[in-house]
Amino acid sequence: MTTKPAEREEVARPDERQPRLTERRRLKMTRSAHAYVRGSATRFYAWLDDQPTGKLPDGPAIWIGGDCHIGNLGPIADAEGNVAVQIRDLDQSVIGNPVHDLLRLGLSLTTAARSADLPGVVSSSMIDALSDGYEQTFDDSRSDATKAAQRPAVVKIAMKNALHRSWRRLDRQTIDNTQLAIPLGKRFWPLSDEEREAIRTLFESKSASSIYAALTGKKSAKGKMKVLDAAYWVKGCSSLGRRRYAVLLNVDDGCSSGGPPFLVDIKQAVAAAAPRRDDASIPLDNAKRVVEGARHLSPMLGDRMSAARLDGCKVVIRELMPQDLKFDADRLSEKDAVKAAHFLALVVGRAHAGQMDARSRQTWLTELQRGRTKTRTAPPWLWRSILDLMVVHEADYLVHCRQFALDRLNR
Incomplete structure (x- = not known):
């Protein structure tokens, strides 16, 4: 060699x-709250374990990504070089509750917005866009809008780079x-x-x-x-x-x-740290589990x-x-952040919806909309959950940073 x-x-x-x-x-993981979120999937699932039964929607048993933060979505290519935006890291994939992917993406988007010093109003609008984009993929009456969804600037930049990239570059x-x-x-x-x-x-x-x-x-x-x-x-x-x-x-x-x-x-x-359904048929071999999850979510x-x-x-x-690239969360701008939330929710929603029949999609859509009082706004359970997750992770991030600094001082 x-x-x-x-x-x-x-x-x-x-x-x-x-x-x-x-x-x-x-x-x-000290670089920003968003960097901490990316590296702490186990903390996310520890929070989920503490939630009372019935607080979150219980979706159909399908393959989920398990760690759908922004960096794990992006342009990927098939063997012929055709490029599409899909989930690009399936290490945590299991047959589980699809709401876990939605919450993980929402936490990632909002902490990325905070790390980019975007106003709180933008974070609120991002959660509404996240909810609308995800639900859209399960609403057969909005299928035309799903196909015509516009890529935000952060996606266009990554796609342009992917399409023009060769092995020697x-x-x-x-x-x-x-x-x-x-x-x-x-x-x-x-x-x-x-x-x-x-x-x-x-x-x-x-x-x-x-x-x-x-x-x-x-x-x-x-x-x-x-x-x-x-x-x-x-x-x-x-x-x-x-x-x-x-x-x-x-x-x-x-x-x-x-x-x-x-x-x-x-x-x-x-x-995987992500919880699996007890009765799910999942390969015991973790490598085979990852490959099987990828074939269902990102073929x-x-x-x-x-x-x-x-x-x-x-x-x-x-x-x-x-052509395999990840999105750069640092590129999120105030103008583009809401569009990015909507588009990435579509990506995750498509991966989930493709595993359901029409009846299952409608049932899951009804469950997602539970408690909503106005159209095109996030239901209360989603807003409160992402808010709670942000508070927990922000506190843990500061504790992590302080411990890191103290350890360096004591060397």
Whole structure:
């Protein structure tokens, strides 16, 4: 393997990783209340556990994303490069109550607005837009409006970047190197000899046919994959500390004819914090659970994913397409925030509604509207829940920041 060190960039040896990753995760969560929300899905579900029965609507048992914050929605591509906005991270996906996705997105949007110093009136309007956009996807009489929904500026920018992005123009969150090597530095750290060998075996053994099929879309077992380079990938927030690798693959010797290598993401699958329905039929293997959730919620992504085992560890494998991007919450403006809330609610609503028949959609719509006194405004249960969540997370965020500062002083 030919991983090249980048100049003046800090790297960590395998035996140094865990404390460094823990510190980095804690630091990332101090940057803003919204950054804290992104990295604290377990706190969100702890709040849900404390809610009395009947306070929140009880939706049909369907696959949910489980962690639908803004950063986990964005443009993704299918194997042919077609791009659409869908849920892009399914680590927490389970068969559960769809209201959990709605609340998680609402909390993310409102804390992003507060972190961007937008007025409280904007946050109030965002919650109304969130409610209206989500409900719209279950109202068959508004299907034409759903199809004609306008993308807000933050979505247009991401889509434009995605549509014009090629492998050789991947930005700093992936790889900007065309020499078939991964540059070590802040984002990519060296592997141990055991990790290198396990990754090579994973892709080059005879049992890798299912991975080959997921990456190429071909069902033939005759294809070949050769590992060109690999590195530990320092990526994400809540997932920092899990096993995560970036791998460059030469598939069917395509690199010999001048084609780019496949950039593959290997991510450890762990138990979901999101509560599942007791009677739900969900794969016990966490990697298979993630893939199954993706196929129901974001098929353009799910069809490119494969569950596997890396040296005994359950992992999810997918090719990272150049068009796969996340939204930049820092781009939220006062003018665009309400439109963004409505559009992203449509994205989550479509993922849910696509799993229901007409009767289930109507029943769920009626339940969502419980207690509403005026049209196109959020029902009281949604407003109060998001308000309570914001208060809890803002307080926890400040406690986290203070503890982080005290720990640094005491070193």
